[in-house]
Amino acid sequence: SQTIHQWPATLVQPVGSPLSLECTVEGTSNPNLYWYRQAAGRGLQLLFYSVGIGQISSEVPQNLSASRPQDRQFILSSKKLLLSDSGFYLCAWSGGPNAKNIQYFGAGTRLSVL
Amino acid sequence: GENVEQHPSTLSVQEGDSAVIKCTYSDSASNYFPWYKQELGKRPQLIIDIRSNVGEKKDQRIAVTLNKTAKHFSLHITETQPEDSAVYFCAASPLGGSNYKLTFGKGTLLTVNP
Numbered sequence: 001s002q003t004i005h006q007w008p009a010t011l012v013q014p015v016g017s018p019l020s021l022e023c024t025v026e027g028t029s030n031p032n033l034y035w036y037r038q039a040a041g042r043g044l045q046l047l048f049y050s051v052g053i054g055q056i057s058s059e060v061p062q063n064l065s066a067s068r069p070q071d072r073q074f075i076l077s078s079k080k081l082l083l084s085d086s087g088f089y090l091c092a093w094s095g096g097p098n099a100k101n102i103q104y105f106g107a108g109t110r111l112s113v114l
Numbered sequence: 115g116e117n118v119e120q121h122p123s124t125l126s127v128q129e130g131d132s133a134v135i136k137c138t139y140s141d142s143a144s145n146y147f148p149w150y151k152q153e154l155g156k157r158p159q160l161i162i163d164i165r166s167n168v169g170e171k172k173d174q175r176i177a178v179t180l181n182k183t184a185k186h187f188s189l190h191i192t193e194t195q196p197e198d199s200a201v202y203f204c205a206a207s208p209l210g211g212s213n214y215k216l217t218f219g220k221g222t223l224l225t226v227n228p
Contacts, residue, residue, distance in 0.1 A: 032214050044158070044203060044218045090157065094214045101146045101207055101214045105157040 002027035006091045006106030013113055019064075019078040021109050023091030026072065031093040033074040034103065035066055038088040050074060086113045116141040118206050120219025128227050133194050135222045137204035138186045144206040147180060147187045148216070152201045161202075162189070194226045 006023045013019060025031050035047040046059045048066035056066050063082050067075045074091060091106040117140040127133050137147075145166035150158035164171045164178045164187065171178050175194075180187040191198055201223050205216040 034215075042201060042221045042223070044221075046215070046218075049215060101216075102148065102160055102163070103214070103216055105159070107157050 002093075002104065004091065004093055004104055004106045006109060008109055009107065010110045011112070013081050013111065015083055015113055016080045019076070019081050019085070019111070021076040021089055021091075021111075023074045023076075023106055024072055025093045028072070028093070028095065030071060031095045033068060034092040034094070035074065035076050036090040036092065036105075038090060038108075039086075044090070048076070081113045083113050086111055116144055116206055116217040118204060118217050118219040120204050120222060122222060123220065124223045124225075126225045126227065127194050129194060129196060131194055133191045133198070133224055133226075135189045135202055135204070135224070136186060137188070137206075137219050138184075139206040139217075140185065141206070141208070142185065143208045144217075145182075146207045147178070148205050148207075149178060149189050150203045150205065150218075152203065152221075154200070158203060191224075194224075196226050196228050199224060199226045 003026045032051050034049045036044045037047055038044055048056055048058055050056050050068045053068055053071055064078050089109045089111060092103040094103045118137055120137045125133055148163035149161050151161045152158040162173050162176050162178050164180050166182050169180055175192045177190045201221045203221050204219040207216045
């Protein structure tokens with residue numbers, strides 16, 4: 001069966017520091033991968049999605065970037081965090097053999113920028 | 115692009131009552147409509163979905179209806195229980211394509227009072 005791992009679970013970072021959040025999927029190949037941000041526990045904002053290695057589409061211009069160095073690995077990064085980057089970050093994947101549209105979410109990373 | 119509106123933003127019901135959440139979408143090409151439930155601090159999880167060749171789908175106490183002509187779909191929860199308390203998100207997507215991108219509504223906070 002497929003599983004998605006996301007870490008760390010919580011992170012407290014100072015303003016201006018770099019960020020790296022990682023997401024990996026097991027049990028499937030060539031998944032579509034997504035990064036979402038959720039502020040104040042509501043509203044899923046799609047940040048990036050990827051349909052293959054090295055292929056990144058950005059939905060919202062911002063202080064963040066994404067990379068997909070391997071088929072089942074998706075990384076969210078920032079060179080210098082802003083206060084407004086605080087939030088709950090969720091990774092998701094889709095493309096399962098029986099239900100390609102269904103998105104499965106990771107457990108999320110709660111980021112606090114102070 | 116697709117735009118999904120969700121109402122109400124908050125809903126409070128007594129245990130045993132029914133709850134209805136409504137969504138409208140703008141893109142007539144959308145034909146896949148999932149509903150996700152997110153408990154406090156947890157990841158969103160798919161609870162039911164419907165495709166445009168079906169007008170209604172039921173799974174125990176949960177049902178979803180779709181009106182493609184009017185471009186709206188609804189989630190119905192009967193005999194609500196306190197454990198139904200959560201944020202519910204609707205979403206829309208075109209089947210096919212390569213990215214399976216979902217457009218989410220802003221969410222409904224459902225509170226079931228014992």
